[in-house]
Amino acid sequence: MDGRWNVVNSGGTHRIVVTKDLPGDQWLEILENSQCRIDVCQSRQVLSPDELRDAIGDECAGVIGQLTEYWNKELFGALARAGGRVYSNYAVGYDNVDVETASARGIAVGNTPGVLTETTAELAVALTFAATRRIVEADDYMRSGQYDGWLPDLFLGELLWRKTLGVVGAGRIGTAYARMMVEGHRMNLIYVDVAPNNQLEAEVVQFNSYLESIGEQPVRCTHADDIDSLLAGADVVSLHPALTEDTYHLISGERLARMKENAILVNASRGAVIDEAALVEHCTRHPQFRVGLDVYENEPEMAPGLAELDNVVVAPHIGSATRWTRNGMAILAARNIIGILHNYPIWNQEEMSAFLHPDAPAVTPSIINREALELPVFPNLSG
Numbered sequence: 001m002d003g004r005w006n007v008v009n010s011g012g013t014h015r016i017v018v019t020k021d022l023p024g025d026q027w028l029e030i031l032e033n034s035q036c037r038i039d040v041c042q043s044r045q046v047l048s049p050d051e052l053r054d055a056i057g058d059e060c061a062g063v064i065g066q067l068t069e070y071w072n073k074e075l076f077g078a079l080a081r082a083g084g085r086v087y088s089n090y091a092v093g094y095d096n097v098d099v100e101t102a103s104a105r106g107i108a109v110g111n112t113p114g115v116l117t118e119t120t121a122e123l124a125v126a127l128t129f130a131a132t133r134r135i136v137e138a139d140d141y142m143r144s145g146q147y148d149g150w151l152p153d154l155f156l157g158e159l160l161w162r163k164t165l166g167v168v169g170a171g172r173i174g175t176a177y178a179r180m181m182v183e184g185h186r187m188n189l190i191y192v193d194v195a196p197n198n199q200l201e202a203e204v205v206q207f208n209s210y211l212e213s214i215g216e217q218p219v220r221c222t223h224a225d226d227i228d229s230l231l232a233g234a235d236v237v238s239l240h241p242a243l244t245e246d247t248y249h250l251i252s253g254e255r256l257a258r259m260k261e262n263a264i265l266v267n268a269s270r271g272a273v274i275d276e277a278a279l280v281e282h283c284t285r286h287p288q289f290r291v292g293l294d295v296y297e298n299e300p301e302m303a304p305g306l307a308e309l310d311n312v313v314v315a316p317h318i319g320s321a322t323r324w325t326r327n328g329m330a331i332l333a334a335r336n337i338i339g340i341l342h343n344y345p346i347w348n349q350e351e352m353s354a355f356l357h358p359d360a361p362a363v364t365p366s367i368i369n370r371e372a373l374e375l376p377v378f379p380n381l382s383g
Contacts, residue, residue: 006021006042008031008037009032013036014036015039015061019052019065023323024331031337062088063088076102076105080107087110088111092116108369110336112336114172115329116173119321119322119325120173120268123319124240124292127293128238129160141155164233166224166237167191170197174191189222191224235260237265240269241269242270243273256282261288262289270295276297276302290313293312300316328356344378345376346376348377
């Protein structure tokens with residue numbers, strides 16, 4: 001190991017590699033208290049496959065890795081040869097992980113769901129309004145000394161109150177975003193998902209009861225049959241699907257052309273859901289079309305021309321970047337590691353708050369390939 005690595009608890013029984021220093025202290029205490037030696041990379045650069053293999057070395061019980069690293073056959077082979085039993089992704093998504101290979105090697109793959117939901121949804125809301133109300137353009141205009149006084153047509157944007165919201169992917173984050181926009185701004189909702197979200201639809205029914213009780217018009221909630229009808233009808237489209245073969249370039253040039261001229265497109269899921277080159281072309285030809293992006297097809301690079309577009313707001317993948325969430329992700333990642341090392345059963349519910357406390361149950365929070373590895377499941381906290 002070179003000088004970029006910091007070793008904590010060098011006498012620990014289980015060697016754990018952590019490929020980036022993580023926020024907070026509790027995750028480190030969890031590993032230390034379980035007799036782990038923790039090798040933490042202090043570099044802010046993405047480690048190459050060779051560097052990751054060198055870090056694994058000849059003896060490594062587990063790894064906490066990053067979504068910027070592609071954990072493939074070679075890396076899981078190196079981890080298996082070093083005696084590794086678990087890899088925990090410091091993210092809820094795991095499109096950077098070859099889960100099938102990990103399963104074949106007997107390596108459990110963890111992730112960190114349940115603590116990113118509201119944080120990422122809030123960022124999607126922020127991008128929605130930054131794009132809609134042209135906040136970044138106006139900020140630059142003000143800072144550059146161009147503001148000479150109020151004008152009737154200065155930075156005209158769009159009003160979202162009572163407009164139509166389209167949500168692609170009504171999982172936890174997409175649902176939280178929909179709630180914020182529907183309840184906060186009385187937006188009608190169209191959503192697409194593999195199946196109807198009965199809980200979300202029931203909540204809209206309850207919300208409509210409230211609206212009617214105060215003399216307001218109800219909102220509509222529709223599970224669309226296909227994404228094309230959603231794109232054509234929505235004033236705002238927010239993307240929240242997992243990245244798969246089916247969702248790669250889901251938003252193509254052809255689908256962008258189906259959207260309204262002044263629509264708002266938001267992506268805080270995975271960059272490759274959008275054909276970024278097609279997006280640049282569309283935004284160049286349609287200046288009233290506005291976009292808020294937190295993720296990119298070839299991170300950290302942006303497609304040529306994207307940075308020059310005034311009608312696109314760009315953020316550096318900060319969807320989960322609140323202190324509480326990033327601390328929580330680190331804690332869950334650490335508990336995934338010790339859970340597998342101590343043969344704890346796997347938790348099978350969405351609620352993760354119990355694992356954030358020092359007296360957390362002796363259960364592993366989230367293992368993606370638990371069924372493939374035939375790991376025992378813990379039914380519930382009261383079971």
